[in-house]
Amino acid sequence: MTVLTLPPLSLYIHIPWCVRKCPYCDFNSHQADQTLPESDYVAALASDLDADAELAQGRKISTIFFGGGTPSLFSAQAIGQILDHAEATIGFAPDIEITLEANPGTFEQDKFSGFRAAGVNRLSIGIQSFADAQLQALGRIHDGAAAHKAVATARAAGFDNLNLDLMHGLPGQSRAAGMADLATAIDFAPEHISWYQLTIEPNTVFYSQPPTLPEEDTLADIQDEGHEKLEAAGYKRYEVSAYARGPRARHNINYWQFGDYLGIGAGAHGKITLPDSDTIVRQWKTRQPEHYLQAQRGPGRFANPFIAGREPIEPEARPLEFLLNALRLVEGCDPALYPRYTGRxxxxxxxxxxxxxxxxxxxxxxxxxxxTELGLRFLNEVLGRYY
Incomplete structure (x- = not known):
């Protein structure tokens, strides 16, 4: 039996509520009622983590990512309680990266200083576009002015590791409009820009009611010109849709290098190397928030009652699983990681x-x-050889 080397450990925390479900979103997100069950959900997250804690196997948490949904709907006090419990239960690496996704709604911006004080040291703002017409087409609740204000507020709150999330290929978007969005993002000088094309996913409003998107030639022009613009501004592309001229997203890099991660919260997924074995498993938590909140009240099929399912990543499936992540990195990864983390x-x-x-x-x-550069452009075709 091959005993696998334990990779670094990350923690993903899912907060599933939004003010409104966007028509392009296929994540596990749910429209919030006027009153969120914040304290109950924080207690459930703590119980969930307690039940998974043994899977850390002595490792400290190297990165944390609050995703959603809209994590910034929660109070800074709640975020602080979650972080305090994670540190007390498993422990943090000295240089831990803690990212929280935030939306530019003005009622959330007052919380930015509180998030920073609670220990969040990286903020990812879901801008998507600075143009009002595109934001309306995407069903976003903020406008361009709120997006501008959000970035300024984040800086004023002390965030010096900032990601702006930006999409292109939006309904009604011209090449010029796409470049104007990107130029605005660059002018704010964030440390990191996530810049990716809108895709229509199943189980979304856009899938059943498709919007009119730019033609393929326009999409290609936006992609090529945008890449040149980012490179010229000092943003180095290190992953398919990630550009940095400051710190790279270490949490995502751990995913892409086949690292381990615990996932807590409604619908959260995790990938874990089991102790003293050649076994790697994926597990996922109860998806519906109301069911997740009830899970701790009774036993389930697993030691952790929040787990909805678990399956092994069989040895013959590991080559593809590894490549699906590692080949997204522009520079690739060290070949030594493959046998070390997969046992192959x-x-x-x-x-x-x-x-x-x-x-x-x-x-x-x-x-x-x-x-190669050519291979990255045709990544889907490359991966298709391993399906």
């Missing part, structure tokens, strides 16, 4: 790798597990 020899990536390398799509396997 590098040769299990052959012969597909050699064929793709010959076509100029992949780097030599002995140097990096990564694509």
């Amino acid at each position: 020899a590098l040769k299990t990536l052959q012969p597909q790798w050699q064929a793709l390398q010959t076509q100029g799509l992949l780097k030599p396997l002995t140097e990096r597990i990564g694509t």
Whole structure:
């Protein structure tokens, strides 16, 4: 039996409520009532983490990500309570990165200083666009002025590690409008920009009622010109849709390098290497918030009553699972991580790798597990060889 090396450990915390469900969103998010069950949910998160704590296996948490939903709907006090419990239960690495997603709604901006004081040291603001017409088409509750104010407020609150989340290829968006959005984001000089194309996902309003999106040629022009604009402004692309001229998103990098992560909260997923074994599992928590809140009141199929399901990542599935993440990184990753974290020899990536390398799509396997520039452009086709 191969005993796997334990990778770094991250923690994902899901807060599932939004003011309003966006028509493009396929995440586990739910429109909030006037009063959120904040204290009950914080207590449930604590119980959930307590039940999963043994899976840390002596590792400290290296990164935390509050996602949703809209985590910034919760009070700074609640966020602080969650962080205090996680630190007391598992412990934090000295240089821990703690990210919280926030929306630019003005009623949330007053909380930014409180989030910073609670221990959040990286803020990710869901701008999506600075143009009112595009924001309305996306069903967002904020306007361009609120987006501008949110960035200024975050800086005033002391955040020096800031990500702006921006989409392109939006309904009715021209090339010029797409570039104007990106130019505005760059002018704010955030440390990080997540810039990606709107995609229509199943189980969304946009899927059943498709909006009119820009033509393929316009989408390609926006992508190419935008990449050049970001590079010229000093933003280095290190992942398919991630650009940084400051700290990179360490939480996401842990995902992309096949690291471990605990997931707590309604519908949260986790990936864990089990102790003293060659077993890697994915597990997910009860999806509906009301069911999640009730889960701690009774036993379930698993030791952690919040778990809705668990399945192993079988050895034969690990090559694809690893590549689905690692090949998103522009620079790829160290080949030593593959046998260390999957228990599989590098040769299990052959012969597909050699064929793709010959076509100029992949780097030599002995140097990096990564694509060439051409391979990154045709990443779906590269991954298709491993399905």
